[in-house]
Amino acid sequence: MAFAQQPAPVLSPEVHPDGRVTFRLRDPNAKKVTVSLEGGKEPLAMQKDESGVWSITTGALAPDLYGYSFDADGLHLLDPSNTEIKPNLLQLSNVVHVPGSSPSPWDVTDIPHGLVHRHSYHSSIVGDNRDFYVYTPPGYDSTADTRYPVLYLLHGYSDDASGWTQVGKANLILDSLISEGKARPMIIVMPLGYGAPEIVHPAAGAPPPFSNHDLRERNFDRFRQALLDEVMPVVEKSYKVDTDHDSRAIAGLSMGGAESLLTGLNHPEKFAYIGAFSAGGLGEDFATQFPQLKTTSHAGLHLLWIACGTEDRLITPNRQVIGWLKNQDLQVTPIETPGMHTWMVWRRNLAAFAPLLFRAADSTSASK
Amino acid sequence: MAFAQQPAPVLSPEVHPDGRVTFRLRDPNAKKVTVSLEGGKEPLAMQKDESGVWSITTGALAPDLYGYSFDADGLHLLDPSNTEIKPNLLQLSNVVHVPGSSPSPWDVTDIPHGLVHRHSYHSSIVGDNRDFYVYTPPGYDSTADTRYPVLYLLHGYSDDASGWTQVGKANLILDSLISEGKARPMIIVMPLGYGAPEIVHPAAGAPPPFSNHDLRERNFDRFRQALLDEVMPVVEKSYKVDTDHDSRAIAGLSMGGAESLLTGLNHPEKFAYIGAFSAGGLGEDFATQFPQLKTTSHAGLHLLWIACGTEDRLITPNRQVIGWLKNQDLQVTPIETPGMHTWMVWRRNLAAFAPLLFRAADSTSASK
Numbered sequence: 001m002a003f004a005q006q007p008a009p010v011l012s013p014e015v016h017p018d019g020r021v022t023f024r025l026r027d028p029n030a031k032k033v034t035v036s037l038e039g040g041k042e043p044l045a046m047q048k049d050e051s052g053v054w055s056i057t058t059g060a061l062a063p064d065l066y067g068y069s070f071d072a073d074g075l076h077l078l079d080p081s082n083t084e085i086k087p088n089l090l091q092l093s094n095v096v097h098v099p100g101s102s103p104s105p106w107d108v109t110d111i112p113h114g115l116v117h118r119h120s121y122h123s124s125i126v127g128d129n130r131d132f133y134v135y136t137p138p139g140y141d142s143t144a145d146t147r148y149p150v151l152y153l154l155h156g157y158s159d160d161a162s163g164w165t166q167v168g169k170a171n172l173i174l175d176s177l178i179s180e181g182k183a184r185p186m187i188i189v190m191p192l193g194y195g196a197p198e199i200v201h202p203a204a205g206a207p208p209p210f211s212n213h214d215l216r217e218r219n220f221d222r223f224r225q226a227l228l229d230e231v232m233p234v235v236e237k238s239y240k241v242d243t244d245h246d247s248r249a250i251a252g253l254s255m256g257g258a259e260s261l262l263t264g265l266n267h268p269e270k271f272a273y274i275g276a277f278s279a280g281g282l283g284e285d286f287a288t289q290f291p292q293l294k295t296t297s298h299a300g301l302h303l304l305w306i307a308c309g310t311e312d313r314l315i316t317p318n319r320q321v322i323g324w325l326k327n328q329d330l331q332v333t334p335i336e337t338p339g340m341h342t343w344m345v346w347r348r349n350l351a352a353f354a355p356l357l358f359r360a361a362d363s364t365s366a367s368k
Numbered sequence: 369m370a371f372a373q374q375p376a377p378v379l380s381p382e383v384h385p386d387g388r389v390t391f392r393l394r395d396p397n398a399k400k401v402t403v404s405l406e407g408g409k410e411p412l413a414m415q416k417d418e419s420g421v422w423s424i425t426t427g428a429l430a431p432d433l434y435g436y437s438f439d440a441d442g443l444h445l446l447d448p449s450n451t452e453i454k455p456n457l458l459q460l461s462n463v464v465h466v467p468g469s470s471p472s473p474w475d476v477t478d479i480p481h482g483l484v485h486r487h488s489y490h491s492s493i494v495g496d497n498r499d500f501y502v503y504t505p506p507g508y509d510s511t512a513d514t515r516y517p518v519l520y521l522l523h524g525y526s527d528d529a530s531g532w533t534q535v536g537k538a539n540l541i542l543d544s545l546i547s548e549g550k551a552r553p554m555i556i557v558m559p560l561g562y563g564a565p566e567i568v569h570p571a572a573g574a575p576p577p578f579s580n581h582d583l584r585e586r587n588f589d590r591f592r593q594a595l596l597d598e599v600m601p602v603v604e605k606s607y608k609v610d611t612d613h614d615s616r617a618i619a620g621l622s623m624g625g626a627e628s629l630l631t632g633l634n635h636p637e638k639f640a641y642i643g644a645f646s647a648g649g650l651g652e653d654f655a656t657q658f659p660q661l662k663t664t665s666h667a668g669l670h671l672l673w674i675a676c677g678t679e680d681r682l683i684t685p686n687r688q689v690i691g692w693l694k695n696q697d698l699q700v701t702p703i704e705t706p707g708m709h710t711w712m713v714w715r716r717n718l719a720a721f722a723p724l725l726f727r728a729a730d731s732t733s734a735s736k
Contacts, residue, residue: 008572029397029441073397080444083460085453092451108497113488120481120539129476142510171488204376 010053012081013068013096019060021096023068025079028052030072038067038093039342046070063100064344065169067093086167086343089200090158095167105176105351106169112138113175116165119234125226130192131161132231134239135171137178137185147242149358150187150235151273152227153350154252154259157210157281158200161192167343168253173351183354187239191231193256195222210255216281224263228270245300246360251275251353253346254314258282261306261321266292273303273357277349278341279321280314286324293328302360304332307349309339378421380449381436381464387428389464391436393447396420398440406435406461407710414438431468432712433537435461454535454711457568458526463535473544473719474537480506481543484533487602493594498560499529500599502607503539505546505553515610517726518555518603519641520595521718522620522627525578525649526568529560535711536621541719551722555609559599561624563590578623584649592631596638613668614728619643619721621714622682626650629674629689634660641671641725645717646709647689648682654692661696670728672700675717677707 012024023035023046033054034043046054067086070077076091084095103109114137122129137148153170155163164170170188177183194200196219199209209215236243250271252260257279264274283289304325308318315336322334335352339345380392391403391414401422402411414422435454438445446453452463471477482505490497505516521538523531532538538556545551562568564587567577577583604611618639620628625647632642651657660666672693676686683704690702703720707713 009570011572027443029399031397075395075445076448077443078446078460080459083455083457085455085460087451087453089451091448092446092453108488110490110497115488116486118484118486120476120483122478129478202377204379 010081012079013094015096015098016057019063019098020057021061021066021098022055022057023070023079024053024055024081025070025072025077026051026053027072027077030054033070033072035068035070036093039340039344041340043071061098062344063098063104065106065167065347066096066098067167067343068096069093087160087162088158089160090202103176105173106347108172109176111175111179114138114140114171114178116171121230121234123226123230125230126195126197126222128197132189132191133161133165134190134235135165135174135188136239137174137187139185140187140240142240144240147240147247148185148187149247149249150189150239150241151354151357152189152191152232152248152250152260152271154193154250154256155190156193156252156254156256156278159193161190164188164190168347168350170350173347174354177351177354184358186354186358187235187241189231189235191227193223193252193259195219195224195226210281213283217283220259220262220281223259224266227263228267245270246272246302247358249273249275249303249357251277251305251350252279253277253349254280254341257306262289265290265298265304268292268296268298268301272300272360273305274301275303275305275349275353276307276318277346277353278308278312278314279306279318280341282317282321284320286321290328293330298330301330303356304330305335305353305356306332307335307337307345307353309341309345310336311338311340312345314341378449380447381462383464383466384425387430387466388425389429389434389466390423390425391438391447392421392423392449393438393440393445394419394421395440395445398422401438401440403436403438404461407708407712409708411439429466431466431472433474433535433715434464434466435535435711436464437461455528455530456526457528458570471544473541474715475544476540477544479543479547482506482508482539482546484539489598489602491594491598493598494563494565494590496565500557500559501529501533502558502603503533503542503556504607505542505555507553508555508608510608512608515608515615516553516555517615517617518557518607518609519722519725520557520559520600520616520618520628520639522561522618522624523558524561524620524622524624524646527561529558532556532558536715536718538718541715542722545719545722552726554722554726555603555607557599557603559595561591561620561627563587563592563594578649581651588627588630588649591627592634595631596635613638614640614670615726617641617643617671617725619645619673619718620647621645621717622648622709625674630657633658633666633672633693636660636664636666636669640668640728641673642669643671643673643717643721644675644686645714645721646676646680646682647674647686648709650685650689652688654689658696661698666698669698671724672698673703673721673724674700675703675705675713675721677709677713678704679706679708680713682709
């Protein structure tokens with residue numbers, strides 16, 4: 001039979017009941033093959049068997065979704081046996097799901113699910129055609145009177161607008177929190193986080209564009225302008241949302257964490273809840289970047305939640321910005337968790353942050 | 369500088385102004401590297417230069433989106449320089465966009481865009497958690513009185529429910545047709561096409577599951593049941609749709625083409641327009657599969673549009689089913705186009721088929 005003449009396909013990844021994972025790659029010619037696992041400090045060396053299949057079995061991994069990719073003699077390889085991937089604008093990787101004995105908030109289960117709506121529009125501010133995604137919670141009904149608060153949720157550098165749903169599972173996490181009564185039903189808006197899209201088009205031999213200060217500033221400024229002047233008006237016209245500042249939150253990861261702080265703290269009239277997960281890309285001259293802290297009251301700010309993994313190299317700048325913000329008489333909720341600069345940290349950040357939102361009646365101001 | 373010590377990233381794919389495309393892969397150790405291009409008859413051999421970069425430049429390609437992947441000594445490789453991919457449950461590939469001098473209907477342009485809504489639900493009929501996608505046209509307003517006709521649009525074997533939007537660009541094609549006044553504004557519903565999901569889980573050394581007759585039958589039956597009893601009721605409750613049979617169409621590609629014929633022709637009370645693009649997977653005993661043709665009037669069928677590429681190996685079975693349906697006194701619109709079993713054919717099929725829908729006032733019955 002024709003299909004029997006092919007070498008047997010390799011099984012990869014193989015997730016064992018105890019959470020160990022075996023990765024396999026058939027590559028008889030390669031001299032050295034490694035697998036890089038999201039959250040791992042170093043790539044793991046794989047061993048070749050007599051049939052040319054490289055493999056390695058990890059120790060037991062905590063239940064989660066892990067990105068991974070292979071490297072064979074310098075060549076970046078996706079796993080040909082796995083069609084689950086993480087979308088990304090700079091480099092793709094595969095995903096392996098390690099299930100737990102009970103579902104994690106990001107697992108697909110048989111509970112009521114909200115919807116994810118994809119909008120496409122032309123941004124006059126940035127000058128491109130782009131998307132944003134909107135999550136509406138279970139039971140949302142555009143023809144009913146109920147209105148919802150809104151979380152603007154921003155992805156990181158190299159993600160696209162689908163990052164928080166495709167990789168971050170924000171929709172599943174909220175479905176789960178809402179189902180358990182842990183978070184208020186809310187709408188989540190996930191825009192494209194680039195005000196200067198060329199920042200994700202590195203050129204061969206040139207310095208990384210994100211290290212260009214002017215480009216980064218333009219990226220932040222135009223992103224903020226597009227969010228406030230293009231995305232928010234469409235959301236507030238198209239969905240049943242509350243539009244008072246107590247009903248708006250903004251949060252994001254990495255570059256999106258910086259954008260949340262820059263947008264939120266400079267628009268205290270618009271956002272009462274701010275979250276930054278492993279924020280990155282802020283300059284060091286905080287006073288210049290947050291001019292509104294001097295001139296405008298932040299008494300209406302209910303939550304300023306700044307989280308970072310202790311093994312993330314951004315822990316130091318995050319501690320610095322927290323210290324500076326405290327010196328500006330803001331009440332910061334600093335969160336340090338285990339972990340590196342990974343989606344495992346950010347999914348847990350969202351699961352911890354979302355329950356705190358839109359509780360103004362119970363909460364005190366984050367501004368002293 | 370650290371980033372200068374890495375080998376320069378290779379540019380791939382490079383699309384030239386005349387439509388030629390250069391593919392490149394750095395793989396110094398490989399002995400033979402080929403690139404398979406969607407719609408190509410054979411993989412193209414690539415040549416290695418002294419720096420270990422393999423490359424080939426194609427002839428001029430017609431403006432389109434082309435899937436491609438590399439093979440290096442038997443190893444299936446995605447292009448590490450390209451993060452555009454085609455989602456697929458069996459094997460991933462990259463995508464290269466060859467633009468034309470004027471936009472194709474599937475290109476992103478600055479015209480009014482509809483929305484794509486992702487629904488997640490538990491299927492009691494199939495026994496899994498699954499998605500379906502709904503396109504609403506520009507100007508759709510769930511709070512207004514306007515109602516829309518609905519096209520149920522089905523993907524092929526190995527695609528997931530996102531296939532028709534992510535790869536087929538059905539939303540962009542309809543945006544374009546509607547913008548030019550060529551198609552009636554309509555809603556498109558894109559469900560997951562598997563009634564027996566194990567049909568997309570081939571086992572090593574076993575025959576391909578799609579060749580298993582009983583499994584294929586169960587796949588078709590439960591798909592149809594889930595569509596009619598689970599998806600359609602949610603659509604008709606959640607969206608402003610007309611629910612008379614003149615306002616419902618069903619069409620699909622390959623496996624989804626067979627499903628469109630099986631569902632549409634066996635439910636003449638529900639669908640007045642049927643399309644099959646490169647249909648595959650029908651058995652040969654047509655009389656058994658289409659029992660309603662003998663017992664029920666098909667006088668209300670306005671369009672039975674059956675298309676196939678002339679270079680598709682399914683052209684013969686498609687001609688056979690067309691011949692048989694004509695013998696059953698149905699008026700078939702047979703369409704033969706250039707092309708193989710590819711998305712280039714199916715995107716053009718949709719662009720040709722959608723303008724014919726929901727024109728009952730102008731059209732005659734497809735039943736003589």
